[in-house]
Amino acid sequence: MTLSHDHRIALIADSYRRLTGRDLVPPGVDPFTALWECPQAIVAHGTEPDPVFFFGNKAALAAFETDLTSFTAMPSRLSAEAPLREERQELLDRVSRNGFIDDYAGIRISAKGRRFAIAAATVWNLIDEHGAHFGQAAVFPIRT
Numbered sequence: 001m002t003l004s005h006d007h008r009i010a011l012i013a014d015s016y017r018r019l020t021g022r023d024l025v026p027p028g029v030d031p032f033t034a035l036w037e038c039p040q041a042i043v044a045h046g047t048e049p050d051p052v053f054f055f056g057n058k059a060a061l062a063a064f065e066t067d068l069t070s071f072t073a074m075p076s077r078l079s080a081e082a083p084l085r086e087e088r089q090e091l092l093d094r095v096s097r098n099g100f101i102d103d104y105a106g107i108r109i110s111a112k113g114r115r116f117a118i119a120a121a122t123v124w125n126l127i128d129e130h131g132a133h134f135g136q137a138a139v140f141p142i143r144t
Contacts, residue, residue: 003128003134005054006032008044008046008054008055008126008135009031009032009035009055011126012031012035012042012044012055012126013025013031013034013035014128014129015124015126015127015128015137016122016137016139018127018129019099019100019124019125019127020100020122024038024042024139035055035057036057037057037058038057038139039059039142040059040139040140040141040142041056041057041059041060041118041138041139041140041141041142042055042056042057042059042137042138042139043055043057043060043076043079043137043138044056044126044135044136044137044138045076045135045136045137046134046135047134047135050075050077051075051076051135051136052072052074052075052076053071053072053074053075053076054072054135055137056068056072059142062142063108063110063116063142064079064108064110065111065114066110070111071111074111077089078109079109080108080109081107081115087106088106091104091106091123092123092136095123095136096125096136099124099125099127100122100123100125101122101123101124102120102121102122103120104118104120104122104138104140105117105118105119105121106121116143117143118140119140119141119143120140121138121139121140122139122140123137123138124136124138
């Protein structure tokens with residue numbers, strides 16, 4: 001089953017609430033606007049064989065030094081340098097097994113090649129109310 005872009009965006013917030021018991025978006029607020037404006041970075045990728053980002057909010061685009069069009073064309077594995085991709089895959093496997101984790105830290109690389117650390121990241125599966133899997137998402141604070 002394929003979801004529309006709006007449904008995939010809503011699923012970011014809905015899955016977060018369902019899996020963690022916490023609200024990423026306040027109830028009754030438009031999910032796209034709330035996710036887009038969130039001061040923490042929020043990213044999400046789909047379930048392709050080489051998953052591609054389908055969402056990055058304003059804070060994430062600034063951290064990754066890119067625009068939305070370029071970001072949403074990028075396989076998510078490219079957000080980590082080649083030597084760190086195995087570590088990233090282990091994280092994603094742990095999320096797949098547990099539904100979510102809230103203790104991830106690692107190094108990412110921007111579109112301009114700048115390395116930056118993320119810490120205290122929550123990573124979760126994008127799962128609808130019927131248990132269908134649509135990808136994974138992450139939220140992490142931006143260090144200034």
